[in-house]
Amino acid sequence: MRRKVAELAGVSEATVSRVLSGADNVKEETARRVMEAANLLGYVPNALAQRFALRRSGNLGVILPMLPKVNLFSTHYFSEVLSGIGITAKQRGYDLLLLFREPHEPRDYASLFRTQKIDGCIVLGAQDVPSERAALRELKDGEFPFCLVNQRFEGEAFSTVDADQRMGSYHAGKHLVKQGYRRIIFLNGPAEYSNSLDRLKGYQQALKEAGLPYKPEHVLVGNYSRKSGYGNSEAVAKLVESGEADAVIAANDRMAIGLMQGLKELGIRIGEHLALVGCDDSDVSRMTEPQLSSIRVPFYEVGCEAASRLLDAMSENESPAPFEIRLPVRLIERASSQVFRETRD
Numbered sequence: 483m484r485r486k487v488a489e490l491a492g493v494s495e496a497t498v499s500r501v502l503s504g505a506d507n508v509k510e511e512t513a514r515r516v517m518e519a520a521n522l523l524g525y526v527p528n529a530l531a532q533r534f535a536l537r538r539s540g541n542l543g544v545i546l547p548m549l550p551k552v553n554l555f556s557t558h559y560f561s562e563v564l565s566g567i568g569i570t571a572k573q574r575g576y577d578l579l580l581l582f583r584e585p586h587e588p589r590d591y592a593s594l595f596r597t598q599k600i601d602g603c604i605v606l607g608a609q610d611v612p613s614e615r616a617a618l619r620e621l622k623d624g625e626f627p628f629c630l631v632n633q634r635f636e637g638e639a640f641s642t643v644d645a646d647q648r649m650g651s652y653h654a655g656k657h658l659v660k661q662g663y664r665r666i667i668f669l670n671g672p673a674e675y676s677n678s679l680d681r682l683k684g685y686q687q688a689l690k691e692a693g694l695p696y697k698p699e700h701v702l703v704g705n706y707s708r709k710s711g712y713g714n715s716e717a718v719a720k721l722v723e724s725g726e727a728d729a730v731i732a733a734n735d736r737m738a739i740g741l742m743q744g745l746k747e748l749g750i751r752i753g754e755h756l757a758l759v760g761c762d763d764s765d766v767s768r769m770t771e772p773q774l775s776s777i778r779v780p781f782y783e784v785g786c787e788a789a790s791r792l793l794d795a796m797s798e799n800e801s802p803a804p805f806e807i808r809l810p811v812r813l814i815e816r817a818s819s820q821v822f823r824e825t826r827d
Contacts, residue, residue, distance in 0.1 A: 483525050490519035541579040542571045542789065543600035545591065547607035548582040558735070558764035559781055560606065563631060566785020567604060574793050576601070583607075589617035595626045602627040602796045604788050609674040610635055629792040631784060634676040634806070641795070641804045643788040647680035648687075650777035650811040654731045654759040655688025657775075657813055661820065663729040663757055664694060667721060669714055669741065671706045671733045681733050681761070700726070704737045711737030715744020722756055729757035729819070735764045735776055742770060742818075757819045772817035779811050 488495045493512060501508050501516040508516075519525075544567060546554060554560040568578050579600055583589065594600045603621075608614050608630055618640055621628045630642040651668070658666055668685045671678040682701065689696050702717055704710030711732060718741060721727035732738035738760030742752050752758045753772040760767060763778035787807055795802040 483523065486523055487516065487519045487525050490523065491515040539579075539598050539601055540575075540577055541600045542567070542576040542793070543579045543581055543594055543603035545581045545583055545603055545605045548584045558762055558766075562781035563606060563785040563788075566782040566787075567789045568785075570786045570789035571793070574789075576793065589613050591617045591628070592620045592624055592626060595621075595624070602629075602792050604629050604631055604792060605633070606631050608633040609672075610676065611674060627792060627796045629788050631788050632675075632677050636676075639804045641791070641806070643784055643791065643805075643807045644677065644809070645779045645781075645784060645811050646808045647677040647779075647811070648684040650761055650779065650813070651681040651684030651731055651733070652688050653684075653811075653813040654761070654775075654777055655685050656691070657815065658729045658731070658757060658759065658819060659688065659692040659694070661729075661757065664692075665700075665721075665726055665728045666694070667700050667702065667718060667727045667730045669702045669704055669711065669718075669730055669732040669737055671704060671737075673703075678733060685731060704733075704740075706734050706736060708736045708740035708743075711740025711742075712744040713740075715741055715748060718756075719745060719748045719750055722750055727756065730759070732758065732760050735760040735762045735767050735774065738774055738776070739766060739770060742774075752818050753820070759813070759819050763814050767814075767816070770818070775816045775819040776814055777811050778814050780809050783809055 484495050484498050488498045491498070493516060497508065497512065498516055501513045502520065544564065546560070571578055581594065591603065591605070594603065605628060608618070615635060615638065618628070618635070618638070622640065628641070630640055632644050634640070634642050634644065655666060666689070668682065670682055673679060686696050700721070702714045704714055718727060718730060730741065732741060738758055742758065745752065745756065750756055758774065760774050760776040761779065763776040767774040767776045787809065791805055791807065
């Protein structure tokens with residue numbers, strides 16, 4: 483049958499093999515003749531031929547950061563978001579194509595569309611750096627369908643789906659103030675992520691409403707890893723020992739748990755000497771001792787919403803207006819933020 487396809491298309495059998503295997507080093511007109519011949523002879527499913535004829539791959543791309551020594555699929559954030567994206571894409575008849583981005587490699591996202599590898603893409607872990615902005619602007623200018631998850635770029639009309647990160651840290655701060663804490667430290671992530679800035683604003687808002695001063699030296703920075711939380715434990719311990727800290731809000735659970743571990747080694751016990759609230763409400767937050775209070779962020783629903791909104795936009799004939807969606811969060815109170823009053827006085 484492959485020989486018949488080759489004869490009908492006027493090409494070699496090797497060329498037929500390359501086209502049907504998805505190789506991108508074949509001229510477009512040649513590939514089209516092969517697909518039409520294969521379709522005519524019933525050699526490939528009609529759907530595949532139709533996809534090619536419509537210049538569609540049937541793939542929804544997900545661009546992920548390649549992080550050294552980090553298994554992305556074991557982290558709560560990435561596993562939940564990807565599950566939501568994957569299930570929604572499957573229900574809509576699309577396959578996922580995962581594309582890993584090295585930290586320092588060129589961000590040429592538009593080439594993924596030009597080579598027909600993907601029909602649309604969702605970008606996870608985007609950073610507000612010049613090369614990222616330039617790559618996303620190219621997508622926007624080329625009217626390629628894409629969506630950002632948990633990242634916004636001020637001054638840019640990019641479609642994005644996020645959780646209400648500002649309200650999360652605001653609720654955490656309000657909760658701690660209500661419990662009687664007055665010296666609240668904030669362990670944030672890098673400023674290249676918009677959710678770091680949003681969480682900082684929520685923390686500042688909670689302090690302001692409580693009549694508490696905002697002190698920049700009470701904002702510590704990690705990189706959202708457990709190791710960075712652990713690495714900040716000595717700084718927090720010094721603040722506790724000097725009487726400048728009685729509570730900490732950490733911008734994710736991984737940093738909170740690393741901080742817990744480091745403080746324990748320094749003789750400072752969460753739930754006795756210091757209150758702690760994390761963010762994400764990952765499974766491990768219920769396995770710590772004491773259990774970790776945390777802001778529940780609906781990452782699975784964020785993934786579902788991002789895929790659904792993007793696929794809806796892709797189905798429209800005209801270029802749709804960019805969208806910005808924020809899903810609600812809520813604080814889950816556990817023992818880590820319930821400290822005996824006498825330890826705070």
